[in-house]
Amino acid sequence: MxxxxxxxxxxxxxxxxxxxxxxxxxxxxxxxxxxxxxxxxxxxxxxxxxxxxxxxxxxxxxxxxxxxxxxxxxxxxxxxxxxxxxxxxxxxxxxxxxxxxxxxxxxxxxxxxxxxxxxxxxxxxxxxxxxxxxxxxxxxxxxxxxxxxxxxxxxxxxxxxxxxxxxxIHNFTKTKWTKVGGRQADAIAKVSFLGAVNIENEMILDFRVAFGAVYKTIIRSREIEKEYRNISVTEFKEKRDEIVKKYEELILPIDDQRSNKEYRKKVAINMLNDFIINI
Ligand SMILES: Cc1cc2nc3c(=O)[nH]c(=O)nc-3n(C[C@H](O)[C@H](O)[C@H](O)COP(=O)(O)OP(=O)(O)OC[C@H]3O[C@@H](n4cnc5c(N)ncnc54)[C@H](O)[C@@H]3O)c2cc1C
The missing domain is CATH 3.30.465.10 (Uridine Diphospho-n-acetylenolpyruvylglucosamine Reductase; domain 3)
Structure with a gap:
Protein backbone atom coordinates (compact mmCIF):
# COMPACT_ATOMS: atom_id res chain seq x y z
CA MET A 1 0.00 0.00 0.00
CA ILE A 169 20.62 39.17 -11.31
CA HIS A 170 20.59 40.74 -14.79
CA ASN A 171 19.86 44.21 -16.05
CA PHE A 172 18.10 44.25 -19.38
CA THR A 173 17.12 47.40 -21.26
CA LYS A 174 14.15 45.66 -22.84
CA THR A 175 12.30 42.40 -22.35
CA LYS A 176 9.29 40.97 -24.10
CA TRP A 177 7.15 38.06 -22.84
CA THR A 178 4.31 36.67 -24.94
CA LYS A 179 2.19 33.63 -24.17
CA VAL A 180 -0.39 32.32 -26.58
CA GLY A 181 -3.00 30.13 -24.93
CA GLY A 182 -6.60 29.12 -25.58
CA ARG A 183 -7.78 31.95 -23.32
CA GLN A 184 -6.35 34.70 -21.11
CA ALA A 185 -6.21 32.85 -17.76
CA ASP A 186 -5.86 29.21 -16.65
CA ALA A 187 -4.51 28.12 -20.03
CA ILE A 188 -1.46 26.02 -20.85
CA ALA A 189 0.69 27.70 -23.51
CA LYS A 190 0.35 26.74 -27.18
CA VAL A 191 3.56 28.66 -27.68
CA SER A 192 5.49 31.19 -25.62
CA PHE A 193 8.38 33.56 -26.17
CA LEU A 194 10.71 35.61 -24.02
CA GLY A 195 13.28 37.99 -25.45
CA ALA A 196 15.74 40.24 -23.62
CA VAL A 197 18.41 42.70 -24.68
CA ASN A 198 20.84 44.99 -22.97
CA ILE A 199 21.75 48.01 -25.06
CA GLU A 200 24.37 50.64 -24.22
CA ASN A 201 25.43 53.46 -26.55
CA GLU A 202 23.44 51.87 -29.39
CA MET A 203 25.37 48.61 -28.99
CA ILE A 204 23.75 45.24 -28.27
CA LEU A 205 25.71 44.02 -25.25
CA ASP A 206 23.41 41.14 -24.41
CA PHE A 207 20.78 39.38 -26.53
CA ARG A 208 18.80 36.34 -25.37
CA VAL A 209 15.66 34.56 -26.48
CA ALA A 210 13.83 31.50 -25.19
CA PHE A 211 10.80 29.69 -26.66
CA GLY A 212 8.31 27.45 -24.85
CA ALA A 213 6.11 24.64 -26.25
CA VAL A 214 7.90 24.38 -29.61
CA TYR A 215 10.40 21.59 -28.84
CA LYS A 216 10.81 18.81 -26.27
CA THR A 217 12.49 21.29 -23.91
CA ILE A 218 12.60 25.08 -23.74
CA ILE A 219 14.70 26.36 -26.65
CA ARG A 220 17.59 28.66 -25.92
CA SER A 221 20.77 28.83 -28.01
CA ARG A 222 23.81 30.44 -26.42
CA GLU A 223 25.71 29.96 -29.71
CA ILE A 224 23.26 32.06 -31.72
CA GLU A 225 23.03 34.68 -28.97
CA LYS A 226 26.82 35.03 -28.84
CA GLU A 227 27.04 35.73 -32.56
CA TYR A 228 24.80 38.77 -32.30
CA ARG A 229 26.31 40.52 -29.28
CA ASN A 230 28.64 43.51 -29.44
CA ILE A 231 27.18 44.84 -32.68
CA SER A 232 25.20 48.04 -33.23
CA VAL A 233 21.42 48.03 -32.99
CA THR A 234 21.26 48.99 -36.68
CA GLU A 235 23.48 46.07 -37.72
CA PHE A 236 21.49 43.74 -35.46
CA LYS A 237 18.22 44.74 -37.10
CA GLU A 238 19.74 44.36 -40.56
CA LYS A 239 20.58 40.77 -39.65
CA ARG A 240 17.01 39.95 -38.66
CA ASP A 241 16.35 37.47 -41.49
CA GLU A 242 19.62 35.67 -40.75
CA ILE A 243 18.81 35.44 -37.02
CA VAL A 244 15.26 34.23 -37.66
CA LYS A 245 16.52 31.56 -40.08
CA LYS A 246 18.85 30.18 -37.40
CA TYR A 247 16.03 29.83 -34.89
CA GLU A 248 13.72 28.36 -37.53
CA GLU A 249 16.01 25.33 -37.63
CA LEU A 250 15.67 24.81 -33.86
CA ILE A 251 11.91 25.23 -33.61
CA LEU A 252 10.45 21.72 -34.06
CA PRO A 253 6.98 21.69 -32.49
CA ILE A 254 4.52 18.82 -32.31
CA ASP A 255 0.77 18.52 -32.92
CA ASP A 256 -1.31 17.99 -29.78
CA GLN A 257 -4.77 18.74 -28.38
CA ARG A 258 -3.87 22.41 -27.87
CA SER A 259 -2.44 23.29 -31.28
CA ASN A 260 -0.67 22.06 -34.40
CA LYS A 261 2.97 22.29 -35.38
CA GLU A 262 2.48 24.66 -38.34
CA TYR A 263 0.64 27.21 -36.18
CA ARG A 264 3.17 26.93 -33.35
CA LYS A 265 6.13 27.44 -35.65
CA LYS A 266 4.59 30.40 -37.46
CA VAL A 267 3.60 32.15 -34.23
CA ALA A 268 7.02 31.54 -32.63
CA ILE A 269 8.78 33.06 -35.64
CA ASN A 270 6.36 36.01 -35.69
CA MET A 271 7.16 36.67 -32.02
CA LEU A 272 10.89 36.69 -32.71
CA ASN A 273 10.49 38.99 -35.73
CA ASP A 274 8.31 41.32 -33.71
CA PHE A 275 10.83 41.40 -30.86
CA ILE A 276 13.74 42.30 -33.15
CA ILE A 277 11.76 44.94 -35.07
CA ASN A 278 10.73 46.63 -31.83
CA ILE A 279 14.14 46.81 -30.19
C1 LIG B 1 -5.99 24.71 -13.45
C2 LIG B 1 -4.48 24.64 -13.69
C3 LIG B 1 -3.87 25.64 -14.44
C4 LIG B 1 -2.51 25.57 -14.70
N1 LIG B 1 -1.95 26.57 -15.44
C5 LIG B 1 -0.61 26.53 -15.69
C6 LIG B 1 -0.02 27.54 -16.48
O1 LIG B 1 -0.65 28.51 -16.93
N2 LIG B 1 1.32 27.44 -16.74
C7 LIG B 1 2.07 26.39 -16.27
O2 LIG B 1 3.28 26.34 -16.53
N3 LIG B 1 1.52 25.43 -15.50
C8 LIG B 1 0.20 25.46 -15.20
N4 LIG B 1 -0.37 24.47 -14.44
C9 LIG B 1 0.46 23.35 -13.97
C10 LIG B 1 0.99 23.51 -12.51
O3 LIG B 1 0.18 24.37 -11.74
C11 LIG B 1 2.44 24.04 -12.50
O4 LIG B 1 3.28 23.19 -13.25
C12 LIG B 1 2.98 24.18 -11.06
O5 LIG B 1 4.14 25.01 -11.07
C13 LIG B 1 3.31 22.83 -10.41
O6 LIG B 1 3.76 23.07 -9.08
P1 LIG B 1 3.29 22.13 -7.88
O7 LIG B 1 4.01 22.64 -6.68
O8 LIG B 1 1.84 22.06 -7.78
O9 LIG B 1 3.90 20.74 -8.37
P2 LIG B 1 3.49 19.23 -7.94
O10 LIG B 1 2.26 18.82 -8.66
O11 LIG B 1 3.51 19.08 -6.46
O12 LIG B 1 4.75 18.45 -8.54
C14 LIG B 1 5.02 18.41 -9.93
C15 LIG B 1 6.27 17.55 -10.18
O13 LIG B 1 7.42 18.14 -9.59
C16 LIG B 1 8.01 17.27 -8.63
N5 LIG B 1 8.47 18.13 -7.52
C17 LIG B 1 7.75 19.10 -6.92
N6 LIG B 1 8.51 19.71 -5.99
C18 LIG B 1 9.71 19.10 -6.00
C19 LIG B 1 10.92 19.27 -5.25
N7 LIG B 1 11.04 20.26 -4.33
N8 LIG B 1 11.97 18.46 -5.51
C20 LIG B 1 11.86 17.50 -6.47
N9 LIG B 1 10.76 17.29 -7.22
C21 LIG B 1 9.69 18.09 -6.98
C22 LIG B 1 6.93 16.29 -8.25
O14 LIG B 1 7.46 15.05 -7.80
C23 LIG B 1 6.17 16.15 -9.57
O15 LIG B 1 6.85 15.27 -10.43
C24 LIG B 1 -1.74 24.50 -14.16
C25 LIG B 1 -2.36 23.51 -13.39
C26 LIG B 1 -3.71 23.58 -13.15
C27 LIG B 1 -4.36 22.49 -12.31
Missing part, protein backbone atom coordinates in the same frame (compact mmCIF):
# COMPACT_ATOMS: atom_id res chain seq x y z
CA UNK A 2 1.17 3.52 -0.81
CA UNK A 3 2.41 5.46 2.23
CA UNK A 4 2.47 9.20 2.70
CA UNK A 5 4.62 11.22 5.08
CA UNK A 6 4.67 14.86 6.13
CA UNK A 7 8.22 15.55 7.38
CA UNK A 8 8.79 18.40 9.84
CA UNK A 9 12.22 19.38 8.55
CA UNK A 10 14.34 19.18 5.41
CA UNK A 11 16.71 16.74 7.13
CA UNK A 12 13.80 14.48 7.99
CA UNK A 13 12.58 14.76 4.38
CA UNK A 14 15.90 13.60 2.91
CA UNK A 15 16.05 10.76 5.46
CA UNK A 16 12.76 9.50 4.01
CA UNK A 17 13.90 10.08 0.42
CA UNK A 18 17.12 8.13 1.05
CA UNK A 19 15.58 4.71 0.30
CA UNK A 20 14.30 5.92 -3.08
CA UNK A 21 10.67 4.87 -2.58
CA UNK A 22 9.12 8.35 -2.11
CA UNK A 23 8.00 10.92 -4.65
CA UNK A 24 8.02 14.57 -3.56
CA UNK A 25 4.69 16.39 -3.80
CA UNK A 26 4.72 20.20 -3.43
CA UNK A 27 1.48 22.04 -4.31
CA UNK A 28 0.17 18.94 -6.09
CA UNK A 29 -1.35 21.01 -8.93
CA UNK A 30 0.35 18.83 -11.54
CA UNK A 31 0.59 15.54 -9.69
CA UNK A 32 -3.00 15.40 -8.44
CA UNK A 33 -4.28 16.00 -11.98
CA UNK A 34 -1.88 13.49 -13.58
CA UNK A 35 -2.72 10.71 -11.10
CA UNK A 36 -6.48 11.06 -11.34
CA UNK A 37 -7.92 8.67 -13.89
CA UNK A 38 -11.45 10.09 -14.19
CA UNK A 39 -13.35 12.98 -12.64
CA UNK A 40 -14.56 12.48 -9.07
CA UNK A 41 -12.21 9.56 -8.37
CA UNK A 42 -9.28 9.88 -5.96
CA UNK A 43 -5.81 10.03 -7.54
CA UNK A 44 -3.94 6.72 -7.78
CA UNK A 45 -0.27 6.95 -6.83
CA UNK A 46 2.21 4.20 -7.64
CA UNK A 47 4.91 5.35 -5.20
CA UNK A 48 4.99 6.60 -1.64
CA UNK A 49 4.42 10.33 -1.25
CA UNK A 50 6.43 12.88 0.65
CA UNK A 51 4.37 16.01 1.19
CA UNK A 52 6.86 18.90 1.32
CA UNK A 53 4.66 21.98 1.04
CA UNK A 54 4.61 22.59 4.81
CA UNK A 55 8.42 22.78 5.07
CA UNK A 56 8.71 26.43 6.12
CA UNK A 57 12.51 26.33 5.88
CA UNK A 58 12.03 26.01 2.07
CA UNK A 59 9.79 29.09 1.88
CA UNK A 60 11.99 32.14 1.29
CA UNK A 61 13.18 34.67 -1.28
CA UNK A 62 16.66 36.00 -0.50
CA UNK A 63 18.86 38.42 -2.36
CA UNK A 64 22.62 37.95 -2.42
CA UNK A 65 25.16 40.08 -4.30
CA UNK A 66 24.68 38.22 -7.60
CA UNK A 67 21.57 36.05 -7.20
CA UNK A 68 18.03 35.81 -6.03
CA UNK A 69 17.49 32.56 -4.14
CA UNK A 70 13.99 31.14 -4.11
CA UNK A 71 13.22 28.32 -1.69
CA UNK A 72 11.52 25.42 -3.43
CA UNK A 73 8.28 25.51 -1.41
CA UNK A 74 7.67 29.22 -2.00
CA UNK A 75 4.32 29.57 -3.76
CA UNK A 76 4.09 31.27 -7.15
CA UNK A 77 1.76 33.85 -5.61
CA UNK A 78 4.37 34.76 -2.96
CA UNK A 79 7.01 35.20 -5.69
CA UNK A 80 4.60 37.36 -7.69
CA UNK A 81 4.27 39.86 -4.82
CA UNK A 82 7.88 39.87 -3.60
CA UNK A 83 9.97 42.99 -4.33
CA UNK A 84 13.20 41.02 -4.82
CA UNK A 85 11.82 38.48 -7.32
CA UNK A 86 13.02 39.16 -10.90
CA UNK A 87 10.50 41.26 -12.83
CA UNK A 88 10.55 38.98 -15.89
CA UNK A 89 9.70 36.01 -13.69
CA UNK A 90 6.82 37.93 -12.09
CA UNK A 91 5.46 38.90 -15.50
CA UNK A 92 5.43 35.25 -16.52
CA UNK A 93 3.89 34.04 -13.24
CA UNK A 94 1.05 36.53 -13.70
CA UNK A 95 0.15 34.58 -16.85
CA UNK A 96 0.21 31.22 -15.05
CA UNK A 97 -2.99 29.49 -13.92
CA UNK A 98 -5.16 31.52 -11.51
CA UNK A 99 -4.52 33.02 -8.03
CA UNK A 100 -6.06 29.95 -6.33
CA UNK A 101 -3.67 27.56 -8.11
CA UNK A 102 -0.72 29.95 -7.70
CA UNK A 103 -1.23 29.98 -3.94
CA UNK A 104 -0.06 26.37 -3.77
CA UNK A 105 1.84 25.80 -7.02
CA UNK A 106 5.62 26.15 -6.87
CA UNK A 107 8.53 26.83 -9.22
CA UNK A 108 10.03 23.51 -8.11
CA UNK A 109 6.87 21.73 -9.25
CA UNK A 110 6.98 23.45 -12.65
CA UNK A 111 10.64 22.34 -12.94
CA UNK A 112 9.96 18.81 -11.66
CA UNK A 113 7.10 18.40 -14.12
CA UNK A 114 9.50 19.40 -16.93
CA UNK A 115 6.78 20.24 -19.46
CA UNK A 116 7.98 22.09 -22.58
CA UNK A 117 4.94 24.31 -21.95
CA UNK A 118 5.91 25.02 -18.33
CA UNK A 119 5.77 28.82 -18.32
CA UNK A 120 8.28 29.57 -15.56
CA UNK A 121 10.89 27.44 -17.31
CA UNK A 122 11.15 30.03 -20.10
CA UNK A 123 12.50 32.83 -17.84
CA UNK A 124 14.51 30.32 -15.78
CA UNK A 125 16.35 29.22 -18.96
CA UNK A 126 16.79 32.79 -20.14
CA UNK A 127 18.14 33.95 -16.76
CA UNK A 128 20.62 31.03 -16.40
CA UNK A 129 18.90 29.65 -13.29
CA UNK A 130 20.77 27.07 -11.24
CA UNK A 131 18.80 24.39 -9.47
CA UNK A 132 20.16 23.30 -6.09
CA UNK A 133 19.30 19.72 -5.20
CA UNK A 134 19.71 18.29 -1.73
CA UNK A 135 20.02 14.68 -0.61
CA UNK A 136 21.41 13.20 2.62
CA UNK A 137 24.39 15.47 3.47
CA UNK A 138 24.92 16.37 -0.19
CA UNK A 139 24.20 19.29 -2.52
CA UNK A 140 24.18 19.26 -6.32
CA UNK A 141 24.05 22.50 -8.35
CA UNK A 142 22.81 22.14 -11.93
CA UNK A 143 21.98 24.68 -14.64
CA UNK A 144 18.31 24.23 -15.53
CA UNK A 145 19.11 23.07 -19.08
CA UNK A 146 21.23 20.22 -17.68
CA UNK A 147 18.51 19.20 -15.22
CA UNK A 148 15.65 18.89 -17.72
CA UNK A 149 15.99 16.18 -20.37
CA UNK A 150 12.53 16.26 -22.01
CA UNK A 151 8.82 16.11 -21.19
CA UNK A 152 8.51 14.83 -17.58
CA UNK A 153 12.16 13.76 -17.64
CA UNK A 154 14.78 15.23 -15.35
CA UNK A 155 18.04 14.06 -13.82
CA UNK A 156 16.65 14.52 -10.28
CA UNK A 157 17.36 11.28 -8.37
CA UNK A 158 14.75 9.63 -6.17
CA UNK A 159 16.75 10.53 -3.06
CA UNK A 160 16.97 14.23 -3.99
CA UNK A 161 14.72 17.21 -3.42
CA UNK A 162 14.93 20.59 -5.15
CA UNK A 163 15.96 22.88 -2.31
CA UNK A 164 16.62 26.19 -3.99
CA UNK A 165 16.38 27.97 -7.34
CA UNK A 166 19.24 30.46 -7.75
CA UNK A 167 18.60 33.16 -10.36
CA UNK A 168 21.49 35.45 -11.36
Missing amino acids: VKHVIPKSLDEAVDYLYDGSYQVIAGGTDLMVQKRSTAETPPQFASNLLFAFNLDELKYIKKSERCIHIGSMTSLETILHHHDAPNILKEVILDMASPAIRNVATLAGNIGNASPAGDSLVPLYLLDAQIILFSKNQFRHLPIEKLILGPRKTVIRNDEIIKDIAIP
